[in-house]
Amino acid sequence: VNAAGIGIALALLLPATAHAVQLPPVTRATLDNGLRVIVAETRELPLVELYVMVGSGAAQDPVGKEGLASLTADAVTRGAGTLSAEDFARAVESLGGSLGAQAGTDGTIVNGEFLAEDFPTGLDLLRKVLRDATLADDEIRRARDDQLAALVAALEDPSTVAERCFGAFLYGDHPYGRWLDGTKASVQSITRDDVKAFYDRWYRPNNTIVTVVGDVRAADVLERMRVALGDWESRPDAVPERAGPPAPITARRTLLVDQPDASQAQIRVGSIAMARNAPDLLPSQVVNTVLGGGFSSKLIEELRVKRSLTYGASSMFVARLTGGDFRISTFSKNATAVETLALALEVQQAFRTQPVDAKLLGKARTFLAGQFPLKLETPDALAGRLAEIEFFGLPKDDLETYVSRVEAVGPDVAHQMAERHMPTADRVAIVVAGKASEIKPALEEQFGPVRVVAREECEGLRP
Amino acid sequence: VSSSGKTGAVLARLVLAVAVLLAGRGPAAAVSIPAEEFTLDNGLRLLVHVDRSAPVVSSYIFFRAGSRNERRGTTGIAHLFEHMMFNGGKKFGPGVFDDVIEGHGGSTNGFTTRDMTAYLNNFPTAALPVVLDLEADRVAHLAITPENLEQERGIVMEERRLRIDNDVEGAMNEALYLQAYQRSPYRWNTVGFMADLERITLEEARAFFQTYYAPNNAVMVLSGDVDPAAAHALVKKLFGDIPRRPPPAPVDAAEPPQDGERTVMVRKPAQLPSVMLGYQAVAATHPDRPALDVAAQLLAGGESARLTLDMVRTTEVATGVYADLRWGIDPDLFLIYAQAKPGKTADDLIARIDEGVSGLARGPVAPEELARAKRQLRIELLKGLKTVGGKANQLGFFEVVFGDHGKVGELEAQWNAVTPEDVQRVVAKYLVPERRTRAVLQPVQPETPASARPAAAETGAPS
Numbered sequence: 060v061n062a063a064g065i066g067i068a069l070a071l072l073l074p075a076t077a078h079a080v081q082l083p084p085v086t087r088a089t090l091d092n093g094l095r096v097i098v099a100e101t102r103e104l105p106l107v108e109l110y111v112m113v114g115s116g117a118a119q120d121p122v123g124k125e126g127l128a129s130l131t132a133d134a135v136t137r138g139a140g141t142l143s144a145e146d147f148a149r150a151v152e153s154l155g156g157s158l159g160a161q162a163g164t165d166g167t168i169v170n171g172e173f174l175a176e177d178f179p180t181g182l183d184l185l186r187k188v189l190r191d192a193t194l195a196d197d198e199i200r201r202a203r204d205d206q207l208a209a210l211v212a213a214l215e216d217p218s219t220v221a222e223r224c225f226g227a228f229l230y231g232d233h234p235y236g237r238w239l240d241g242t243k244a245s246v247q248s249i250t251r252d253d254v255k256a257f258y259d260r261w262y263r264p265n266n267t268i269v270t271v272v273g274d275v276r277a278a279d280v281l282e283r284m285r286v287a288l289g290d291w292e293s294r295p296d297a298v299p300e301r302a303g304p305p306a307p308i309t310a311r312r313t314l315l316v317d318q319p320d321a322s323q324a325q326i327r328v329g330s331i332a333m334a335r336n337a338p339d340l341l342p343s344q345v346v347n348t349v350l351g352g353g354f355s356s357k358l359i360e361e362l363r364v365k366r367s368l369t370y371g372a373s374s375m376f377v378a379r380l381t382g383g384d385f386r387i388s389t390f391s392k393n394a395t396a397v398e399t400l401a402l403a404l405e406v407q408q409a410f411r412t413q414p415v416d417a418k419l420l421g422k423a424r425t426f427l428a429g430q431f432p433l434k435l436e437t438p439d440a441l442a443g444r445l446a447e448i449e450f451f452g453l454p455k456d457d458l459e460t461y462v463s464r465v466e467a468v469g470p471d472v473a474h475q476m477a478e479r480h481m482p483t484a485d486r487v488a489i490v491v492a493g494k495a496s497e498i499k500p501a502l503e504e505q506f507g508p509v510r511v512v513a514r515e516e517c518e519g520l521r522p
Numbered sequence: 523v524s525s526s527g528k529t530g531a532v533l534a535r536l537v538l539a540v541a542v543l544l545a546g547r548g549p550a551a552a553v554s555i556p557a558e559e560f561t562l563d564n565g566l567r568l569l570v571h572v573d574r575s576a577p578v579v580s581s582y583i584f585f586r587a588g589s590r591n592e593r594r595g596t597t598g599i600a601h602l603f604e605h606m607m608f609n610g611g612k613k614f615g616p617g618v619f620d621d622v623i624e625g626h627g628g629s630t631n632g633f634t635t636r637d638m639t640a641y642l643n644n645f646p647t648a649a650l651p652v653v654l655d656l657e658a659d660r661v662a663h664l665a666i667t668p669e670n671l672e673q674e675r676g677i678v679m680e681e682r683r684l685r686i687d688n689d690v691e692g693a694m695n696e697a698l699y700l701q702a703y704q705r706s707p708y709r710w711n712t713v714g715f716m717a718d719l720e721r722i723t724l725e726e727a728r729a730f731f732q733t734y735y736a737p738n739n740a741v742m743v744l745s746g747d748v749d750p751a752a753a754h755a756l757v758k759k760l761f762g763d764i765p766r767r768p769p770p771a772p773v774d775a776a777e778p779p780q781d782g783e784r785t786v787m788v789r790k791p792a793q794l795p796s797v798m799l800g801y802q803a804v805a806a807t808h809p810d811r812p813a814l815d816v817a818a819q820l821l822a823g824g825e826s827a828r829l830t831l832d833m834v835r836t837t838e839v840a841t842g843v844y845a846d847l848r849w850g851i852d853p854d855l856f857l858i859y860a861q862a863k864p865g866k867t868a869d870d871l872i873a874r875i876d877e878g879v880s881g882l883a884r885g886p887v888a889p890e891e892l893a894r895a896k897r898q899l900r901i902e903l904l905k906g907l908k909t910v911g912g913k914a915n916q917l918g919f920f921e922v923v924f925g926d927h928g929k930v931g932e933l934e935a936q937w938n939a940v941t942p943e944d945v946q947r948v949v950a951k952y953l954v955p956e957r958r959t960r961a962v963l964q965p966v967q968p969e970t971p972a973s974a975r976p977a978a979a980e981t982g983a984p985s
Binding site: 081103104105106144145148149151152153154155156172174201204205207208209211212214215216217320321322323353354355359360363364367368369370371390391392421422423425426428429430432433435436437438 | 573575576577578608617620621624625626627628629630631644645646649672673674675676677678679680681683684687688689690791792793794823824825826827831835838841861863864890893894897898900901904905907908909910911966
């Protein structure tokens with residue numbers, strides 16, 4: 060048997076998933092104005108996804124104007140070019156399509172979906188949004204009112220309250236601790252000039268990636284891009300200087316958010332971890348799958364299956380441009396909230412100190428590898444992943460090598476990752492959002508001093 | 523029991539339209555999901571849709587067992603049972619179901635509605651035999667033990683707290699159906715009443731399984747990288763020996779006539795008023811259903827739809843509005859839900875909804891407005907077919923609710939046939955106060971107990 064023969068034989072013995080990720084051809088180009096364009100041709104459905112990443116988000120909100128990136132994103136589709144807000148909505152919806160924008164922390168996503176045959180019209184609408192948004196006074200007022208209403212409505216949802224308080228309590232003054240929608244006071248202070256300035260500065264080709272995935276031809280897309288966006292003017296200061304990594308947590312802190320009407324408490328516990336481009340991220344995600352990914356994780360086993368304390372429990376690494384966090388999320392009725400929190404933390408502590416079970420690790424690898432093609436099934440999902448590679452500066456073959464990198468994570472590396480990136484129990488931020496009178500005594504007894512706030516007080520909260 | 527006697531005959535109806543799915547690529551091509559269809563001797567239906575675009579398969583098994591099949595005193599048992607189905611059979615013992623699926627690269631879940639319970643898995647092609655083995659084992663030999671029941675009872679109670687008791691919209695929805703239906707089992711929520719969840723017995727769980735988890739009460743759907751003949755052989759081997767059982771008694775969903783509008787006030791700690799309106803409408807198979815679908819789209823399908831335009835933009839009474847006819851085996855509700863902007867009231871919302879609905883009844887809708895609604899419905903349908911799982915779900919849903927999976931291919935033609943007069947007629951007939959129930963949210967501002975406040979002050983929290 061020659062070497063090539065052995066190679067083939069081995070390949071056949073590998074799990075079917077190992078080399079099976081088939082990606083459509085991807086074309087990448089950069090226009091003279093710095094606009095990066097990515098095109099992938101898929102043929103399954105007669106749809107096309109337009110997915111634009113503008114590289115500025117809530118992290119670029121000026122202090123005191125938190126929520127500006129969100130408000131700007133909301134405003135850009137409320138009238139553009141010669142179309143009023145109503146005409147614009149009608150133009151999109153007459154095609155049966157969609158086109159909207161939403162700010163994130165590091166960037167803003169403008170995306171739309173159309174029938175492939177409507178791509179030229181869809182692109183023209185997108186061009187108007189990116190280059191020629193009207194930002195009329197009255198539309199800014201409407202967007203501001205909507206955002207203020209959303210801030211109020213967010214207080215109704217216990218899980219949202221917990222997320223918001225956790226972000227602020229974990230990240231403190233770092234921009235990553237900001238709530239995307241800002242605060243009541245900051246949103247009220249945002250003017251049309253603020254929105255215009257944000258739009259004029261950041262919505263620029265040299266700060267933007269356009270990804271097109273669907274039943275289109277790359278050459279045709281590129282040609283149309285050049286026509287629609289080739290003379291879009293760049294700006295030397297359009298690429299933001301990013302905040303440094305967030306400060307690690309040096310001592311445990313505990314926040315109890317009082318929701319006196321809640322029969323169930325939301326629980327978050329975590330610490331500062333790593334950025335999206337950290338080489339440790341993928342192996343850490345593999346080992347985290349054993350602890351808190353999927354339905355057969357250790358957290359599910361201990362909290363849900365063995366004790367019926369909760370309906371859901373998970374852990375994850377949230378990874379952004381210059382930093383991120385590790386967090387455990389779960390919930391339980393008020394009476395068992397502290398027991399649930401303590402057990403979640405105990406499971407995680409044991410996990411980071413003991414070697415990772417090789418069998419469980421193997422299962423986690425197979426799970427991630429097996430699910431990977433399912434995560435790239437839709438044009439919008441693929442567009443998001445391709446844009447992510449570009450935005451975070453990941454290797455261009457990130458998707459092609461994903462499965463082999465997952466398969467390479469052995470027990471030693473896994474244990475190192477758990478030790479390095481999952482926190483010790485004395486260096487975590489804890490947020491419990493539930494009925495304080497019922498939870499506080501036990502929480503103090505187990506975790507020491509507890510700070511209690513009303514849910515409204517998470518606006519502008521500092522650790 | 524072998525099904526060999528009918529080996530040739532199980533191909534009751536081979537759908538020949540294998541390449542019909544969007545074959546024309548133009549707007550005129552009907553959206554359909556071609557499937558090969560088999561029926562085992564024991565009555566199990568098998569639908570296979572081939573999609574080789576990725577080496578993945580989605581399996582769904584549907585049982586005609588939803589909360590409509592429950593009785594007073596055992597509400598929630600269908601959903602509780604869905605949970606119990608993950609806890610082991612004979613060949614695969616307690617706690618290994620999730621383990622084995624994930625260990626083969628698959629993910630698994632289930633859901634329960636008023637009409638059905640479904641179990642789904644998305645996995646790499648190579649895992650098909652083990653996935654079907656797991657499914658057959660739990661259908662044939664589920665371990666209905668006290669441990670299994672007690673474990674899931676607590677988890678489901680947490681799920682109820684999450685989805686209903688601590689969720690304003692969930693609580694409104696439950697209150698609406700309880701008021702809108704007097705006699706039909708559609709009246710209670712799928713998650714069930716807490717008191718019933720507390721008392722459901724093992725005998726009741728066993729009886730439910732015996733009655734409803736029969737092969738002749740189930741539909742298996744496979745979608746993706748799968749060969750129909752091989753899949754059929756495998757399903758026959760694994761499921762063929764499970765005995766047929768007497769068909770469950772038909773559900774009596776007849777409602778007494780509704781002679782006047784009903785109102786239920788929901789007092790909940792909440793920030794913004796809202797209303798949820800339910801109009802007694804028609805079953806999914808009723809000839810008036812397509813026109814009501816179009817009416818829902820005209821009312822709230824996008825920013826340019828009538829209610830959205832009026833309530834969110836023109837009069838600015840609502841943060842958002844939603845309209846939808848639920849497709850049920852029995853006549854379900856045509857729902858309209860709206861949340862007030864700060865300072866606006868439930869009465870403001872109802873007044874504008876009444877105006878918008880009666881406007882649809884008063885005069886014929888303009889051709890371009892009707893065309894827009896139909897195009898949106900078509901694209902929404904297309905979007906449901908992006909994934910192998912989405913297609914499996916649709917096939918099974920149509921088989922169970924519409925009585926024939928092929929009906930999915932008729933949707934577009936039905937919508938296209940809707941005339942302006944049809945819209946006027948169904949709105950005037952169904953969307954009237956005499957058929958309506960209103961759930962009106964009365965927000966109660968939560969009190970913050972004194973015990974929580976001093977602690978906040980001591981630690982210097984901003985207030």
